[in-house]
Amino acid sequence: MTRIFWIEVRRSPLRWVFPLLLLVDLAALFGRSRYWIGVWPQASAAAQIPAQFIGPILAGAAAWTAGRINRRGLTDQTGAAARPMWQAELVQFAATLTYGAAAYLVGIVAAAAVTVRQAGPGFLWPSYLLLGLAVIVGCAAAGHVFGRWSRSRIWPPVISAIASFLLVGWLQESRSFAFGVLSAGPQLQVTRSALEARLACAFAVAAVAVLVPTLAPRARPGGYLRPVQLLAGGTALATLLWALQSLAVADPLRVQRVAVRPLCSTGTPNVCLWPEDRKYLPEIEAMLARIRTLPPGMFVVPSTFFERGLREERRGDDDFEVIEGSLWSISPNFVGSIVNATITTFCPAADAAAEDRRTHAYFELDTWLEARINGAQRPADVHGGPPGVDVAAVGRLIDTPEQQQIEWVRQRLTTIRETPCA
């Protein structure tokens, strides 16, 4: 069997497709943003992403490969072979899968290699990698089964490729049936039942691909169906139905991760991160250092800033989350915590004009604090911002003498505190 397997691997038309698979894998891994490098869960999701492109290509190639018996008109000869048909199918499918999995594995190794230096202890999360494997196995199996069942010489590859592409992309839109993720974070984890259901679906399609004989007698090696073939095929189909049902009742693909012992910096204020996000610590510590230089006596700074998910939701409204690796994205949460701790009383304003004045003062204060904490003006690729605030002008303020800034801030704080209540 092993010898036959290696012959299949050597002779498979997939050997011509393999460079394309490899190219697509590495392009899909490194062609997008690079912020995932250095964070294990992010790197795992990134390594899984190429599967969504490799899968459909593999489906087309598998359909082409599996159609060889019909294409070459060898149906009767294979039916007369000494070995049962499913063994031939299994070996051929295994060879196809070997090429797909090998390309996928190269991407995984590359993702791990570029991540290991910055990320520290830990490794790629197997859950995301298995999710990608489910896509690859499922697509290859779907292509194989269509290529084997159809007597057409041109349809199966193109239909398999385009249809699996459609299915993978479309299911991605749905929360409960998605087979892949587009990004990840340390605060999320893949649920066990969802992962198992997806793997079950993929391997059930693989069982169908190997075991279920085609209904068209002329395309079927051996001509008639033996009871054992019917039994095996029926079992495979039943397994597929069970797997689809388990997918329907499984948990959502990802849930909030159970909190772990956080990685906390020293000093006051300090920050507590998910350990996987440790590569951001030096930059966040620089932000904390800038927070310590805020004008004394004007602001109340919380003693610890938490990354989202590390403590219960109720207390963590202003907990930060590093979005797409941008540390600018966490400064609004820092600002929110500081402003909320500084101004603890709040009442509805007496009239609309006073309300507007107060809101504007809040917005300007937020903008100034963001710039101070980042030690820079807002970068050009960050869009949006509070309405009615000249972000650039407030950003320039941080370069003016400290006394001038204190005066400016005091005005805003006074506006907020002295807003007449209704």
Add this chain to the structure above:
Amino acid sequence: MLERRADWLRYARAHRLVGTLTGAALIAASDLVVGAWNLSMPAATGTGFTVVPFRQELPAAVAALAVASMYSTMENLERMGGMRLRCFERAHVVTAILAAAALMWTAEAATAGPGPAGAGARSALIWGCAAVVSGRSFGWRLSWVLPVSTLFPLIYYGHGHDGAARWWNWPDQPANAPVPWLLAAASTLIAAAAFRATPWRGHALRRVHWPSRLAPTGAGRNEVEASNDNG
């Protein structure tokens, strides 16, 4: 004239024209259902993904299938066909591409209106030409290879950092955008050249320019078998 029609019917039967074009029509008709499905795929954009409606990719399948009807079970014999067969093939490939474009136009006009209809027909034209190049290179059965291969770069790299379609991303451009029509014209020229690049023309070219590279006997036969041995 009657004889000519009988030839046509025989040609159509050998190429399973009716079956293939019916299939292509069915796939185009599936646009009514799946055309509006949004696919969210990873992409090199600012957000890391892009959402494309499937109607933009469907013409690739329709065009690839229509052109794949150039394959016949007598492919090897047809490689040596004479003027008459060449004439049929020329009419066939032009009809196949135009039929794909017309099918996409009709399906899109019925589901999404005249604007997307023009874009869909244009996409079918471009992918049909790509299918001709692919069919000439790898054999007509594999005419889907090039059209399907374009999907990855189009989807993954087809949008800029801000998510706007790049100029060469023809499926995601409106029907009145000029660049995709230029692409369509260019791909028509390339496809015409590829269609003319028959094995015997290549052979003749080599005989004139590199006579030493030709094996003394049986070179043509080996070439046909080698290029047909991709399954």
